[in-house]
Amino acid sequence: MEVVLAEHAGYCFGVKRAVKLANDAADINQGQVQSLGPLIHNPQVVNQLAEKGVKKVDSLDEIDEGTVIFRSHGVSSPELMERAIEKGLQVVDATCPFVTNAQKYAKQLVDEGYQVVMVGDREHPETQSVLGHAGDDILVTESFDEIKALLNRFSKKRLGIISQTTQTYGKFSEIVVQCLEICEEVKIFNTICYATEDRQTEAEALAKTVEAMVVVGGRNSANTTHLADICRSKGIPVYHIETADEISPDWFPSIELVGVTAGASTPDWIINNVIDSLKRI
Ligand code: SF4
Structure with missing residues (x-):
């Protein structure tokens, strides 16, 4: 079976930066480093960091001394920085600059008086960090019907739109076009990050040329979930896995060409293990 890896697969700029900052902090402050929430959304990397002494905590209240790292998705409120400094903690801010941009644009739109919509998942830590910085009045949704219902409450329909950084371009543009049809004024900031766009474009192109995708x-x-959805939309079998151990030869009964891509928080060693396993089938 031939295995083709997408050109941009795995660690993005923001995740690379966060992991480096965490490793550096662990080297300098042996055993006194705490990450507020998981540093990135990859359990294997979070476990590796834990072995180096980077402990995950859920709240600042759990930390009395040492270093606190703010994760790549950002933290739920700007006051956390002040509180951490007041507690005498050393702060390492690993918030991805693209997330900081989304926070900044959301706040700008709120300040300019727009009803703001963020196209994304309300439960995701990144959207929580945007709400924490720009206010809870922002509607986070992927449903145009919800936006329409909200706008029906206002006589003048002035809408500000941003996106979760990892949103698919297709979903974001679909919602933007629908909103243009019903609003008097729409101000849009495309806050999808370039790493997400690159990975999505390549995953889609690769999925069109192979018989299955991992x-x-x-x-x-x-x-990563969005990448899998994009590949599935091409009508081929798609397997979303975390590690090579999950691969089953039964998935590829008569398949000769399989594509591989990986989310922005997947390290090279996991991708290489997956490729080696597939090549052995
Ligand atoms: S996916 Fe984009 S926004 Fe998220 S950490 Fe990577 S570069 Fe930053």
Whole structure:
């Protein structure tokens, strides 16, 4: 079976930066490093960091000393930085600059008086961080009907739209076009990050040329899940796995060409193990 790997697969700029900052902090502050929430959405990397002494905590209240790392998805409120400094903690801010941009644009739209919609998943930590920075009045949804119902409450329909950084371009543009049809004024910031766009475009192109796709990354990773959905839309079998151990030869009964891509938080060593396993089938 021939295996083709997408050109942009695995670690993006923001995740690479966050993992490096966490490793550096662990090297300097042996055993006193805490990440507020999982550093990235990849359980294997989070476990590796835990072995190096980077402990995951859920709240600042659990930390009394040492270093706190703010994860790549950002934290739920700007006050957390002040509280951490007041507690005497050393702060390492690993928030991805693309997430910081989304927070900034959301706040700008709110300040300019737009009803703001973020096309994304309300439960995701990144959207929670945007709400924490720009206010809870933002509607986070992937449903145009919900946006329409909200706008029906206002006589003047002025809408500001941003996107979760890992949203698919297709879904974002579909919602934008629908909103243009019913609003008097729409201000849009395309906050999908380039790493997400690159991976989605290549996954789609690759899925059109192979007989099956294997998508590697955390099940809790939004961008990996979107990659799998994009590949599935091409009508081929798609397997979303976290590690090579999950691969079954039964998935590829008469398949000669399989494509592989990986989410932005998947490290090279996991991707290489997957490729080796597939080549052995
Ligand atoms: S996927 Fe994009 S927004 Fe998320 S960490 Fe990577 S570069 Fe940043």
